[in-house]
Amino acid sequence: DVKVTQSSRYLVKRTGEKVFLECVQDMDHENMFWYRQDPGLGLRLIYFSYDVKMKEKGDIPEGYSVSREKKERFSLILESASTNQTSMYLCASDRGPEAFFGQGTRLTVV
Amino acid sequence: QQPVQSPQAVILREGEDAVINCSSSKALYSVHWYRQKHGEAPVFLMILLKGGEQKGHEKISASFNEKKQQSSLYLTASQLSYSGTYFCGTGGRYSGNTPLVFGKGTRLSVIA
Numbered sequence: 462d463v464k465v466t467q468s469s470r471y472l473v474k475r476t477g478e479k480v481f482l483e484c485v486q487d488m489d490h491e492n493m494f495w496y497r498q499d500p501g502l503g504l505r506l507i508y509f510s511y512d513v514k515m516k517e518k519g520d521i522p523e524g525y526s527v528s529r530e531k532k533e534r535f536s537l538i539l540e541s542a543s544t545n546q547t548s549m550y551l552c553a554s555d556r557g558p559e560a561f562f563g564q565g566t567r568l569t570v571v
Numbered sequence: 572q573q574p575v576q577s578p579q580a581v582i583l584r585e586g587e588d589a590v591i592n593c594s595s596s597k598a599l600y601s602v603h604w605y606r607q608k609h610g611e612a613p614v615f616l617m618i619l620l621k622g623g624e625q626k627g628h629e630k631i632s633a634s635f636n637e638k639k640q641q642s643s644l645y646l647t648a649s650q651l652s653y654s655g656t657y658f659c660g661t662g663g664r665y666s667g668n669t670p671l672v673f674g675k676g677t678r679l680s681v682i683a
Contacts, residue, residue, distance in 0.1 A: 465612075494670060503573065503675035504613070504658060511668070519670060520573075551612065553671075558603065558663065560671060562612035 464488070467552050467563035474570050480539040482566050484552030490561075493535040495519075495527065498549040498565070507550075510535055542570045572596060574661050576674035583649045583681045591644040591677045593659030602635055602642035603660035603671060613658060616644075646679070654681045 468483035486493065492511050496504040506519030508527040516527050524546060528536045535554075539546055547570045552563040574595045581589055593602060600621045607613040619635035619642055632645045646653055656676040662669040 492668075496673075501675065503576075504673040505573075506670055506672055509670045517670070520672070555663070555671070558601075558618040559615040560603075560605075560613075560663075562614075564612050 465552055465554055465561050465563040467550075467566050469566050470564060472566060472568045474539075474542050474568065476543060476570055478539075478542050478570075480542045480568065480570075482537040482539075482550055482552075482568070484535045484537070484563055485533055486535075486552075486554040486561070487533065488554060488556060488561065489532065490554035490556050491532070492555045493529065494553045494555075494560070495525075495535065495537045496551045496553065497521065498551055504551065507537065539568075542568075544570050546570050573672055574602075574659055574674040576657075576659055576677050578677060579675070580678040581680070583653075583679065585651060585681060585683055586648055587681075589646045589649060589679060591646075591657050591659075591679070592641065593643070593674055594639070594641045595661050597640070597661070599635070599637060599640050599642070599661060600666040601661070601663055602633075603663060604631075604633060604642075604644050605658045605660065605673070606655045607658065607676075608655040616657075618663075649679075649681045651681050651683065654679055 494509045495507040510529045526538045553560045604616040605613040660673045
C-alpha cells in the first residue's frame with residue numbers, strides 16, 4: 462500500500478519560531494510537492510521538487526523554504542512563523558498520472 | 572494560475588445528477604480530478620488526456636474539451652459516499668512535467 466506520511470497531524474507554534482514540517486514517501490517517487498489548503502482557496506502550491514537536492518518555487522513560496530536531502534523525504538520550513546501561515550499543509554508525491562497525498566498537518570501559529 | 576471551478580458548492584439528494592466544471596485560461600494537455608472527503612487526504616479519481624484518453628478507476632465520468640480548455644465531471648445517480656470536495660488540476664507529467672495546480676474546489680453534499 463502506497464504511503465505518504467507527514468510527521469504531525471496537528472502543530473501549535475508561536476510567532477517567530479522556526480517550524481519544520483516533514484514528509485516521507487515509501488514509493489520511490491521522484492516528484493514531491495507541498496500544498497497549503499485554506500477554506501475557499503483550494504490547494505495552493507508552495508514548493509515542489511523533481512529530484513534530490515532540486516527545488517522549485519510554486520505559486521506562494523514567500524515565507525517558506527524546503528529541503529530534499531534524500532529522495533523519500535521532503536521538508537517544508539517556515540523560517541519565522543507568522544499567524545497568516547496558520548493553515549492545513551499537504552504533502553504529495555506522484556507516479557504517472559496519480560498523485561498521493563499525506564493526511565495533512567494542521568498548523569496553528571499563535 | 573489556478574483553473575476555475577464551478578459551481579463552488581452543490582447540494583443533491585441521493586439519486587440526483589451533478590456536473591462540475593473546470594476551465595483554464597491556458598492550453599490544456601491534461602486535466603486531473605481529485606476528491607477529498609471531510610478530514611481525509613485528496614484521492615485521485617481520474618485523468619483526461621489531450622486526444623481523449625481517460626485513465627481512472629472510479630465509476631464517474633468526465634469530458635475534456637481541448638479547444639474550449641474545459642473539463643466537466645459527471646456524477647450520475649449520486650450516492651451519499653459521493654459527498655466531498657472535488658478538485659480539478661492542470662499540469663502534471665503529461666503536460667511537460669509541470670507541477671500540478673488545483674482549482675479552489677467544489678463542495679458536493681449528498682443528502683438522503
